[in-house]
Amino acid sequence: HMFAASLGEITACLIRVPVEIVKQRRQASVGNSSLEIVKSVLRSEGPLGLYRGYLTTVLREIPFSLIQFPLWEYLKSQVRVKNNGSDPSPGESAVCGALAGGFSAAVTTPLDVAKTRIMLAPSHTPQASYGIFKTLKVVGGESGVKGLFAGVLPRTMWISIGGAVFFGVYEKVISIIEK
Numbered sequence: 001h002m003f004a005a006s007l008g009e010i011t012a013c014l015i016r017v018p019v020e021i022v023k024q025r026r027q028a029s030v031g032n033s034s035l036e037i038v039k040s041v042l043r044s045e046g047p048l049g050l051y052r053g054y055l056t057t058v059l060r061e062i063p064f065s066l067i068q069f070p071l072w073e074y075l076k077s078q079v080r081v082k083n084n085g086s087d088p089s090p091g092e093s094a095v096c097g098a099l100a101g102g103f104s105a106a107v108t109t110p111l112d113v114a115k116t117r118i119m120l121a122p123s124h125t126p127q128a129s130y131g132i133f134k135t136l137k138v139v140g141g142e143s144g145v146k147g148l149f150a151g152v153l154p155r156t157m158w159i160s161i162g163g164a165v166f167f168g169v170y171e172k173v174i175s176i177i178e179k
Contacts, residue, residue, distance in 0.1 A: 002066060009061040017057050018050040024119050045123045053119040056132045060111035064104045072100035072167060090175060094168025101163025105156045110148040112155060113139055 021041065022034045031037035041049040075096035079088040088096065114135040121127035130138065139147045 005065045005069065006062050009065055010058055013054060013057050013061060017052075017054045020057065020115075021050055021052065021119055024116060028120055030120075041123075049123065052128060053115050056111070056115040056118050056135070059132050060108055060115050063111065064108045067107065068100045068104035068163070071103060072096050072163075075099055088171070090168050090172040093171035094164040097167025097170075098160040098164035100167075102156045102160035105159035106149075106152055109150075109152045109155055110136055110139075113148055113150055 022037050025031060025037045025041075026034055031040060038050070045052070072093075076088050076093060079092050079096060080086065083092075111132065114132045117127065117135050117139065118130060118132075121130075127135070127138075136148065143150070
């Protein structure tokens with residue numbers, strides 16, 4: 001399962017990374033429109049510019065998934081024990097998903113910070129070509145642990161909500177299909 005999930009993340013990042021590049025630069029007011037940002041990246045960095053931070057994104061997503069899914073299963077097993085062997089309800093599964101997603105988001109926040117720094121670095125600067133470990137070292141040196149966990153609260157809350165919705169709906173659909 002973990003190999004399949006990792007392969008899924010690697011493939012999903014082929015779409016996710018260019019979208020993330022444009023979204024982050026738009027949020028940072030780097031361009032007036034998404035199309036302008038794409039054209040600017042292609043002009044200044046070529047097509048590979050849309051994939052800056054790809055490896056860093058993969059190195060964020062895989063640990064996230066490797067933590068979230070087993071933790072979700074573990075939390076459901078604890079609910080199952082509490083329920084005297086009965087499977088968790090979709091609502092209980094949603095709570096397990098929120099907790100698993102939130103925890104996974106919190107512990108992988110430094111990887112997210114590194115990804116964001118790499119993606120937002122001006123092209124043709126050393127920071128644009130740093131790898132994840134060099135970026136983490138720079139951020140840690142500049143801002144310490146606080147810098148490595150910048151944005152941890154909104155990231156954790158957003159992913160907790162997403163985890164609740166995803167896993168709750170997943171379990172509800174499974175329960176409907178199995179009836």
